[in-house]
Amino acid sequence: MIKLIVLDVDGTLTDKIRKISLDAIENIRKAISNNIVVSLVSGNVIPVMFGLKTYIGINGPVFGENGGIMLNDSKITPFFDKxxxxxxxxxxxxxxxxxxxxxxxxxxxxxxxxxxxxxxxxxxxxxxxxxxxxxxxxxxxxxxNKGQNKAFAVEHLKKLYGINNSDILVIGDSDNDLNMFELDVHKASPSNASQNIKNLSEYVSKYPYGSEIVDIFEYYNVI
Amino acid sequence: MIKLIVLDVDGTLTDKIRKISLDAIENIRKAISNNIVVSLVSGNVIPVMFGLKTYIGINGPVFGENGGIMLNDSKITPFFDKxxxxxxxxxxxxxxxxxxxxxxxxxxxxxxxxxxxxxxxxxxxxxxxxxxxxxxxxxxxxxxNKGQNKAFAVEHLKKLYGINNSDILVIGDSDNDLNMFELDVHKASPSNASQNIKNLSEYVSKYPYGSEIVDIFEYYNVI
Missing domain, CATH: 3.90.1070.10 (Hypothetical Protein Ta0175; Chain: A, domain 2)
Structure with missing residues (x-):
């Protein structure tokens, strides 16, 4: 049973010019109201992730800089330096x-x-x-830095919540998501995902750019 | 005819715990597709405003720190110092x-x-x-700093676009919006606005926390 969903942002919740899918936000909120923990992991900077957490209403930690830094309950934890x-x-x-x-x-x-x-x-x-x-x-x-990637963030969340790989669903579209797609967790992607990501996906949606979220969430029974 | 809309964020586009209204975003995007310039002016920090601009798809500049700093086309302009x-x-x-x-x-x-x-x-x-x-x-x-308030941002936008007061609609809910509500522009507010803001509003919607946006935009014929 899925307990934690880790989401990439750009291209996964947004279109090519980074406009976010309102349908994706609606379904993320539904999953959260079903007591699923949702976390975002992006290449973006941590104050932008703080904004997304606040305005979407994300209940889990958010990671910026591809997993190098985490924000949780107004506390920022950098795991590397620049x-x-x-x-x-x-x-x-x-x-x-x-x-x-x-x-x-x-x-x-x-x-x-x-x-x-x-x-x-x-x-x-x-x-x-x-x-x-x-x-x-x-x-x-x-x-x-070496070892700074999205799989690092997923491993951190796994320990934080004391859950198993089979409780985790990751969703991403680009090659900077590859590290977390190499983990033995549930993995899904939108139709716009790179071929590398699709090859590692357990489920590939036929919908792109955020509109895959409802489809994937239904597939994994989280909404 | 309204050419520019200046929006407060917290309490105007969001609920009490700052979850953003998807209906508000949808209608902001509609106004933008009708060639209205939309700008956000908030007490929040500029990288959070950058995130909102990117992910909502705001076409005008965004201001943080209650008007003290502007982001436009990836360029940050601070008008004061701390x-x-x-x-x-x-x-x-x-x-x-x-x-x-x-x-x-x-x-x-x-x-x-x-x-x-x-x-x-x-x-x-x-x-x-x-x-x-x-x-x-x-x-x-x-x-x-003295003179650092949301009216400062509105005056800056007015010059930037070379428009008149009657072309401008501002929407806000709190007393940190008061300075811009003292300008001779069009002013509207949600039902959750403070009494001071309501007193200065040209139009008070009966809807709160972001759901007033469609109502106000219809009233001013921008969607």
Whole structure:
């Protein structure tokens, strides 16, 4: 029986330009009223996640920076720091088109940037040499510490609530969700998900961009 | 004809515990698709306003800290600074129950705090002596600079878009909205608004907490 649902945000609850699905919010609220714990895990910054928690009415902790930082009951817990990611971004900014995102001022455990297509290969190589973890959330590139990913957040929640893998449902669409899709939990995705995510999904909805939520929630009997 | 709508958030688009009304979001999106510019002005921090702008799909600038800071097209413009408000909070923290809000780390032009009932009178007196502006948003007390209020934001938008007072509709519910309700623009409020706000409203809806939005938008022919 599902006790905890972990949701990615962009592309999973939203459309391509990040407008959130009202139908998704409605069904999240229904699941919460059925005593399911819902948690959000995103590449976004923690104050944005705080806003989503507040205005949607999310009952579980929310994670920003791909799992690197958690907000629960007005308490912020960073699990990593951004010294190494910041050094890396400073370094590549000198020789490539990498441009800092304005949201970095609110990041505590990672940095985000955009770059021109032609620099991607070079930067990925440098990141792999540096031992850092780099991921494309479709809206930005994120440089994080080793071990900083969404599976880390799911493992943290599992311990926090003292539940089993079979009690957990994760929903995501992009390759920055892959780590949590490699866990032995229930996994579902919208029709717009990447092929990698679909391959690891237990259930793939035929609906995209937030409209899959009601379908997936019905499939798993949480509403 | 209304060209610009300025919306307060907490209590105007949300219920008492700050869950946002999906019906309000739906009607805001409708007004935007009718080429109305919609802007949000709140006591909240600017990254939370950035999140609301992104996920609702707000087309105008958003203001945080009661008008002290604006975000537009990924550019943040602070119009004040928080040196004096911060000094004030440090000072009163020594002798009263004033407790800093955890969101202050994301504030750039003001500070927010909570305090026990019995200290309110003393703190208001000290604030008035210090020449700062203090306001209760129902969720926290906010200390701001002189001239930092929601009317400042409305005047800024008026210049930005080169429009007249009669083109502007403001909607709010609390006494921290009073400054903008003193302007000679169109003003409307939900049924949960304070008596001061209702007295200054051109139209008071009989619906509360976000469900007034469709009613007010129909009254002003923006949807």
């Amino acid at each position: 010294t190494l990611p910041e050094q890396f971004l400073n370094e590549i900014s000198k020789t490539t088109s990498a441009r800092e995102m304005f949201t970095n001022k609110w990041r505590e455990t990672s940095v985000a940037f955009t770059m021109d297509e032609e620099d991607i290969k070079t930067v990925l190589k440098k990141a792999s040499e540096s031992g850092l973890y780099i991921v494309d959330s479709k809206f930005a590139w994120h440089i994080m | 040196t004096l408000p911060e000094q004030f909070l440090n000072e009163i923290s020594k002798t009263t129950s004033a407790r800093e809000m955890f969101t202050n780390k994301w504030r750039e032009t003001s500070v927010a705090f909570t305090m026990d009932e019995e200290d309110i009178k003393t703190v208001l007196k000290k604030a008035s002596e210090s020449g700062l502006y203090i306001v209760d948003s129902k969720f926290a007390w906010h200390i701001m």
